Amino acid sequence: MQSKKQTPVKYYVGVDVGSASVRAALVDGFGTVVAHAEQPIQIWEPQPDHYEQSSADIWGACCSVTKKVVCGIDASQIRGLGFDATCSLVVVDKQFQPLAVNSEGQSYRNVIMWMDHRAVSQVERINATKHRVLSYVGGVMSVEMQPPKLLWIKENLKESCWEKAGCFFDLPDFLSWKATGVTARSLCTVVCKWTYNSDGGWDDSFWKMIGLEDLMKDKYEKIGNHVLSPGESVGKGLTPEAAKDLGLPEGIAVAASLIDAHAGGLGVIGADVKGYNLPCENQPITSRLALICGTSSCHMGVSETPIFVPGVWGPYFSAMIPGLWLNEGGQSATGKLIEHVIRGHVAFPELQSKAVASAHSIYTYLNSHLDLIKNSLPVGFLTVDLHVWPDFHGNRSPLTDLTLKGMVVGLTLSRGLDELALIYLATIQAIALGTRHILETMQAAGHHINTLFLCGGLSKNPLFVQMHADITGKPVVLSKEVESVLVGAAILGACASGDFASIQEAMARMGKIGRVVQPNHEHKRFYDKKYEVFLKLVEHQREYRSIMNSA
Numbered sequence: 001m002q003s004k005k006q007t008p009v010k011y012y013v014g015v016d017v018g019s020a021s022v023r024a025a026l027v028d029g030f031g032t033v034v035a036h037a038e039q040p041i042q043i044w045e046p047q048p049d050h051y052e053q054s055s056a057d058i059w060g061a062c063c064s065v066t067k068k069v070v071c072g073i074d075a076s077q078i079r080g081l082g083f084d085a086t087c088s089l090v091v092v093d094k095q096f097q098p099l100a101v102n103s104e105g106q107s108y109r110n111v112i113m114w115m116d117h118r119a120v121s122q123v124e125r126i127n128a129t130k131h132r133v134l135s136y137v138g139g140v141m142s143v144e145m146q147p148p149k150l151l152w153i154k155e156n157l158k159e160s161c162w163e164k165a166g167c168f169f170d171l172p173d174f175l176s177w178k179a180t181g182v183t184a185r186s187l188c189t190v191v192c193k194w195t196y197n198s199d200g201g202w203d204d205s206f207w208k209m210i211g212l213e214d215l216m217k218d219k220y221e222k223i224g225n226h227v228l229s230p231g232e233s234v235g236k237g238l239t240p241e242a243a244k245d246l247g248l249p250e251g252i253a254v255a256a257s258l259i260d261a262h263a264g265g266l267g268v269i270g271a272d273v274k275g276y277n278l279p280c281e282n283q284p285i286t287s288r289l290a291l292i293c294g295t296s297s298c299h300m301g302v303s304e305t306p307i308f309v310p311g312v313w314g315p316y317f318s319a320m321i322p323g324l325w326l327n328e329g330g331q332s333a334t335g336k337l338i339e340h341v342i343r344g345h346v347a348f349p350e351l352q353s354k355a356v357a358s359a360h361s362i363y364t365y366l367n368s369h370l371d372l373i374k375n376s377l378p379v380g381f382l383t384v385d386l387h388v389w390p391d392f393h394g395n396r397s398p399l400t401d402l403t404l405k406g407m408v409v410g411l412t413l414s415r416g417l418d419e420l421a422l423i424y425l426a427t428i429q430a431i432a433l434g435t436r437h438i439l440e441t442m443q444a445a446g447h448h449i450n451t452l453f454l455c456g457g458l459s460k461n462p463l464f465v466q467m468h469a470d471i472t473g474k475p476v477v478l479s480k481e482v483e484s485v486l487v488g489a490a491i492l493g494a495c496a497s498g499d500f501a502s503i504q505e506a507m508a509r510m511g512k513i514g515r516v517v518q519p520n521h522e523h524k525r526f527y528d529k530k531y532e533v534f535l536k537l538v539e540h541q542r543e544y545r546s547i548m549n550s551a
Contacts, residue, residue: 010079010499013070013248014489015062016260017085017171019043019115019295022061025483026069026078027490029499031510033481037068044109046102049120051113055090055098058111058171059178059245067247079499080253081179081238081246082231082492084263084485085171086114087193089149094166101153101161111171112149115296115332115393119148120402122155126210133195133206138312140400144332145193146170150212168223170194172257179242179254182235185224186256191316192328193259194223198317201227228256229322230266231495231503255496261328262320263488264292265300268453268479270321270507276516278475279450285321289442289449291435291468292485293458295336299329299397299438301447309445311398312438322503327447329397329438334431335458337392337406341427342366347420354417367463369421379463380429380470381526386410386422388430389537398441399538403545407537428464432471433527433534439472453477455484462517469519471527480512487511 009028016023020043026035039061044052062083070078089112091099098110112118123143127134134141141147146168154162169177170189177183190196195206202220207213219225228234234254243250258266269290273281280287290300299312302324306315314327333340342348342362355365370379392406408423439449452474458464459478469476481487491506500506 008077011077012079012490012493013066013081014486015083016485016489017058019086022065023486024065024069025486027487031487031512033483035069037065039065049117051116052101052109053111053113054108055111055174056108063245070247075249078252080493080497082255082489083172083175083257084260084489085175087259088113088171089146090169090171090174091165092167093164099161099164114144117143119143119152122151123148129209131206131209133203139310142396143402172259176234176254176257179238180235181239184226184228184234186230187227188230188258188262188319190224190227191319229318230256230258231492232256233496253496255492260485261292261298264455264485265290265320266491267484267488267511268455271511271513272508287448287450288453290453292456293334294456297331297334301327301442301449307446309442311400312442331434332396333393337390338427341423345420346415347417350417351420363461366421366424370425373418378523382422383426383429386426387533388426390430390434397438428467432467433531435468436472436531451475455479465517469517470523473519476517478514480514
């Protein structure tokens with residue numbers, strides 16, 4: 001008998017630039033992560049609410065992790081490369097060299113991070129215009145978007161940065177430029193963070209109204225006049241210089257990129273759910289919500305027609321999945337908030353030493369400790385007298401109120417590990433209650449969502465996942481590959497290579513379900529009451545503020 005010749009495996013590289021690290025994965029055509037590498041990147045905080053990074057540091061990390069994941073692989077089997085990144089603002093001069101985004105003149109610090117809130121005054125003025133483009137960002141622009149940051153640069157660094165700038169990139173687009181030498185922008189970035197309209201392009205009247213009419217020069221060359229759909233092939237593929245830097249074959253397909261949360265959505269939301277007895281089976285993809293939860297959290301819902309949701313970004317046409325409208329809710333601090341609460345507690349050193357001694361992470365140890373102290377109660381019921389409002393970094397959705405602060409109600413004089421475990425639990429519940437608030441706002445506006453798809457670092461925490469199921473009352477689907485964001489980036493590379501006819505086809509093939517977490521409906525009454533208290537907390541905060549403002 002003649003043996004059949006095996007077809008060589010096709011591989012795709014996904015690179016994900018998060019807030020604190022760069023990761024890369026080698027992914028096969030069935031969505032299996034074959035190799036994975038990670039490298040930290042630097043963050044500078046020169047003053048409160050100013051967060052900066054270095055595009056050179058980020059690109060160096062991209063090169064390092066990519067070389068690691070493709071080591072030993074036959075180059076001819078690597079078919080495409082996809083990038084995703086945080087929606088941070090990268091500034092370069094006319095020779096594409098980094099420009100300082102700070103008064104210290106440190107040019108290597110040329111990235112204003114997504115979570116930077118320096119442009120509060122600028123965004124307030126932009127929102128006061130009530131311009132029509134604001135209807136596509138939930139009615140209120142976020143300080144985390146690019147127009148207020150651009151206005152801040154013009155007003156504060158006019159000579160040193162604004163007048164010398166050759167290009168303003170969203171970080172995902174900077175990466176595809178570094179790889180291809182082409183300054184094309186992704187529809188995802190310019191629509192979601194820059195006010196570009198997928199039908200009409202840039203709106204001249206908006207840029208004139210906010211005092212940035214100089215960006216209109218040369219058909220908006222500085223912010224992009226060549227826009228591609230996510231997954232579309234950029235230029236002639238990988239340049240010789242970038243190929244050498246990344247350890248990849250010259251000329252392989254490079255995809256138009258995505259914002260990191262959108263890549264996570266791509267990696268999970270299209271998975272085949274047959275046989276799991278889920279309410280979204282045999283339903284359109286519009287019945288699903290992708291929740292990407294890491295440092296912050298993003299809530300991605302799609303629709304066939306535009307749905308305008310107060311306080312929720314979008315609708316954005318084709319910004320994640322071609323042909324569908326995207327709404328994006330979000331929480332500015334989730335993983336960062338949990339870490340802040342734990343590390344700031346007086347019992348943290350004790351927790352740290354006990355976690356190390358037990359060879360567990362601090363989160364696994366806290367989850368076990370909660371099981372020890374719950375007695376006969378369900379774990380979630382331990383917070384009957386402890387409530388958290390989680391907006392320590394302002395509210396992105398659905399209240400769009402940057403000035404809101406975090407709240408904790410129910411503190412005692414106790415300082416031990418039990419109390420740390422309880423405040424950790426209450427914080428996770430508050431984040432899940434915030435998700436319910438976003439979800440209910442989306443439903444009220446016309447979305448019909450019945451299943452959550454979770455990915456990102458926090459989805460590795462079983463307590464976080466269960467609380468989201470119980471508090472929203474909806475099943476939670478976890479992907480087979482924990483690194484769904486990287487799978488999403490690889491899906492882009494797979495589309496750019498031409499190996500799949502569409503993003504939808506690649507999503508269905510490469511997105512795989514790992515397990516399903518069902519809500520405990522017996523706990524519904526308790527969490528309905530917690531939600532009532534949750535909404536009261538923000539009412540009271542606004543009432544207190546009103547009283548103090550009248551002083």
